[in-house]
């Protein structure tokens with residue numbers, strides 16, 4: 540009995556809880572984003588066990604590290620062994636100026652996964668992020684002073700590039716997946732950059748998570764609950780902002796903005812700016828609120844830098860313009 544429980548892939552519980560009503564017709568076949576690391580290996584094996592013949596693996600070759608060819612070799616060997624189709628997609632993940640290399644790699648990875656999975660007729664792509672990744676994401680957000688969108692951490696599903704992505708392992712600790720996997724005759728790779736403590740995420744993993752486990756043994760579950768509360772509250776804020784934008788107008792009329800309470804004024808301005816592809820810093824939003832409040836005479840000028848553009852006053856309304864973005 541114990542042996543059969545121990546031999547059960549823990550990732551199965553994750554996919555079963557995320558897809559309770561998955562029918563074998565419309566939602567299959569599924570792709571698995573397979574890095575060759577422990578988590579996506581456990582996920583790939585569980586998915587293939589649950590839906591035999593309906594699963595394909597997708598590996599993105601970033602060409603960023605010398606170890607990338609080793610990842611490909613391990614992915615090929617595992618997929619051959621378990622009899623799964625594997626698609627290897629080369630991407631150019633060089634980062635633009637002002638973008639971090641990790642963000643560039645992630646953006647390129649999701650775009651390539653969406654394109655390749657669509658081309659192969661996949662109905663969704665599964666990702667291997669787990670409960671520890673979720674806590675790390677929240678702590679990273681806190682370390683940067685994030686608001687509710689950041690504290691909401693990673694959603695269990697989302698659309699990108701016309702493809703739906705799922706994260707079935709968000710409730711499963713990394714150690715549980717790894718403990719099972721090391722007892723299987725299956726190879727996996729440990730990304731050497733995961734232990735490089737120059738990266739904040741790796742410092743969080745190596746130093747904070749063990750301390751949290753000692754102080755609050757239930758931290759994965761309670762942090763996940765907080766992330767869900769934050770996501771729910773954020774969804775309400777977006778709804779309220781959309782309603783308020785309909786009232787103040789788009790672009791927003793200054794007098795109508797002044798009629799709103801300060802928190803709603805901040806909320807609707809952030810929402811409006813995000814629609815213009817401009818993410819204001821906390822200081823920029825503060826300045827803008829100050830200017831809107833002070834704008835009580837005809838001659839009052841507003842000219843504020845926000846993101847890579849400017850918010851100005853144009854008659855009775857605000858205006859956002861970004862010459863650099865228009866030229867891109």
Ligand SMILES: Nc1ncnc2c1ncn2[C@@H]1O[C@H](COP(=O)(O)OP(=O)(O)OP(=O)(O)O)[C@@H](O)[C@H]1O
Nearest residue numbers: 572573574576577578579580597598599666667668
């Ligand atoms: N090169 C890649 N090719 C395909 N999918 C990837 C790749 N890198 C990451 N992913 C997907 O994104 C998820 C999260 O990436 P992350 O970098 O946190 O994981 P990892 O440590 O590289 O690998 P794993 O999660 O498999 O241990 C992975 O679980 C996997 O599903």
